[in-house]
Amino acid sequence: MQIVETGPDDERFPAWCAVWSATQLADHPDEAPRPAGDHVALGRRLTAAGSAMRGTHRAAVAGGTVVGALRLLLPVRDNTSVAYLDVAVHPAHRRRGAGTALLAEGVRLAGAAGRSSLVAEVDEPAAEAAGSAFARHSGWTCDLRETRRDLLLPVDEERLSVLESEAVAASAGYEVLTWRDRTPDALLEDRALLGRRMSTDTPNGDVPVGEEDWDAARVREQETVARDRGRTVLSAGAVRDGRLVAVTDLHVPLAQPQRAHQSGTLVLPGxxxxxxxxxxxxxxxxELAADLPEVRRISTYNSDANRPMVAVNEALGFRPAGALSTWSTRLPPGA
Ligand SMILES: CC(C)(COP(=O)(O)OP(=O)(O)OC[C@H]1O[C@@H](n2cnc3c(N)ncnc32)[C@H](O)[C@@H]1OP(=O)(O)O)[C@@H](O)C(=O)NCCC(=O)NCCS
Structure with a gap:
C-alpha cells in the first residue's frame, strides 16, 4: 500500500471522494452522502489566498485502488499549534492497516507543519463505532461527546406558536431579523464578534482548541466557502440598539436539500x-418553511453540558439520533 498526495485537481480525487461517500453510506444508509463537489470546494479553499485554513490531502492506494482518504487542516489565523485530521477507509478495505498508515502520515505532516496537537471527529451512529475503537487503539483521548439531534419537518405549528409567543414575551425590546447567504453590511462587525465568542462560549470539553480570530473579512470568507460548497445559509439575528447580540445559521445543501444542518447559535452573555x-x-x-419546504430534517449537535441549547432544541422537537465524539493527541516535541 502506498500513501500518495492528492487534491481537487488530481485524477485520483474522485476516488478519494468516493471513499467518503461509501463510509457515510455504510454509517447512514438512509442519508445522501456529501457530494464530491463539497470536498472539491473545501479542498480549493485550502489553497485560496487569505484563507483562514490551509491543508492537504493524501490517498491510501492498494493494487491501484484508492482505499483510504486523509485530509489535514491547518488553521493559520489562530490555533496554529493544532491540526485537524479527517481519516476514512473504504468499508470493503478495513482492518488491513490503511487507517493506521494514514494516521501515521497525518502525524508526520502535522509535525512537519510545526503542530503539536491533532484533533479528529468521529461520527458515532451506533454505540461502538469503528472510529472510536480505532482512535482509542491509536492512543488518542476523547475530549468531547456531542449528541446529534434531528428535527423532522414540518414542525407542529401549535408547538411553534406557543414557543414563539413565550420567547417574544421574554425578549421585549429585541428585534429579530433574517437574511440569507450574506450578512447585512451594518451587522458585519457584530457578526464577527459573535463568531469569536462562538469559539469560546460553546462547551468544548477538553478539546485543545482556543479562541478563533474573527473579523468582517473572515465572515465574508465563510459565506463564500458556503456558496462554493453548494449551500444556502439561512440566518436569523436578534438586534438591540442597532447591535447584533444573537445569531443562528442553518445550512441547506442545495443539491440534497432534504437534510439541513443547524450550525452555530449564540447569544452574547449580557x-x-x-x-x-x-x-x-x-x-x-x-423562513425555511416559506423558502425551502423540501427540507425534511434538520440535524444539530450539542454537548450534553450545553443545557440551555439542548432545552431549546428539545422544546422545538429535536430528538436524539446518534453522536459525534472529538478526539485528540499531542505530538512529542520535534515529532
Ligand atoms: C476508523 C477507520 C479509519 C479505521 O480504518 P482501518 O483501515 O480499518 O484501521 P486499521 O486496520 O489500521 O485498524 C487499526 C486498529 O484499530 C482498531 N479498530 C479499527 N476498526 C475497528 C473496529 N471496527 N472495531 C474494533 N476495533 C477497531 C483495531 O485495534 C485495529 O487493529 P486490528 O485490526 O489489528 O485489531 C475506519 O473504520 C473508518 O473509515 N471509519 C469511519 C471514519 C472514521 O471514524 N474515522 C476516524 C477518524 S479518527
Whole structure:
C-alpha cells in the first residue's frame, strides 16, 4: 500500500471522494452522502489566498485502488499549534492497516507543519463505532461527546406558536431579523464578534482548541466557502440598539436539500436568559418553511453540558439520533 498526495485537481480525487461517500453510506444508509463537489470546494479553499485554513490531502492506494482518504487542516489565523485530521477507509478495505498508515502520515505532516496537537471527529451512529475503537487503539483521548439531534419537518405549528409567543414575551425590546447567504453590511462587525465568542462560549470539553480570530473579512470568507460548497445559509439575528447580540445559521445543501444542518447559535452573555436562542431558531424555521419546504430534517449537535441549547432544541422537537465524539493527541516535541 502506498500513501500518495492528492487534491481537487488530481485524477485520483474522485476516488478519494468516493471513499467518503461509501463510509457515510455504510454509517447512514438512509442519508445522501456529501457530494464530491463539497470536498472539491473545501479542498480549493485550502489553497485560496487569505484563507483562514490551509491543508492537504493524501490517498491510501492498494493494487491501484484508492482505499483510504486523509485530509489535514491547518488553521493559520489562530490555533496554529493544532491540526485537524479527517481519516476514512473504504468499508470493503478495513482492518488491513490503511487507517493506521494514514494516521501515521497525518502525524508526520502535522509535525512537519510545526503542530503539536491533532484533533479528529468521529461520527458515532451506533454505540461502538469503528472510529472510536480505532482512535482509542491509536492512543488518542476523547475530549468531547456531542449528541446529534434531528428535527423532522414540518414542525407542529401549535408547538411553534406557543414557543414563539413565550420567547417574544421574554425578549421585549429585541428585534429579530433574517437574511440569507450574506450578512447585512451594518451587522458585519457584530457578526464577527459573535463568531469569536462562538469559539469560546460553546462547551468544548477538553478539546485543545482556543479562541478563533474573527473579523468582517473572515465572515465574508465563510459565506463564500458556503456558496462554493453548494449551500444556502439561512440566518436569523436578534438586534438591540442597532447591535447584533444573537445569531443562528442553518445550512441547506442545495443539491440534497432534504437534510439541513443547524450550525452555530449564540447569544452574547449580557443578553442570555431572555429566550433569544429560541426566538432566532424559530425565525429561521419559519423562513425555511416559506423558502425551502423540501427540507425534511434538520440535524444539530450539542454537548450534553450545553443545557440551555439542548432545552431549546428539545422544546422545538429535536430528538436524539446518534453522536459525534472529538478526539485528540499531542505530538512529542520535534515529532
Ligand atoms: C476508523 C477507520 C479509519 C479505521 O480504518 P482501518 O483501515 O480499518 O484501521 P486499521 O486496520 O489500521 O485498524 C487499526 C486498529 O484499530 C482498531 N479498530 C479499527 N476498526 C475497528 C473496529 N471496527 N472495531 C474494533 N476495533 C477497531 C483495531 O485495534 C485495529 O487493529 P486490528 O485490526 O489489528 O485489531 C475506519 O473504520 C473508518 O473509515 N471509519 C469511519 C471514519 C472514521 O471514524 N474515522 C476516524 C477518524 S479518527
Amino acid at each position: 443578553h442570555r436568559g431572555r429566550r433569544l436562542g429560541a426566538r432566532v431558531k424559530i425565525a429561521v424555521l419559519r
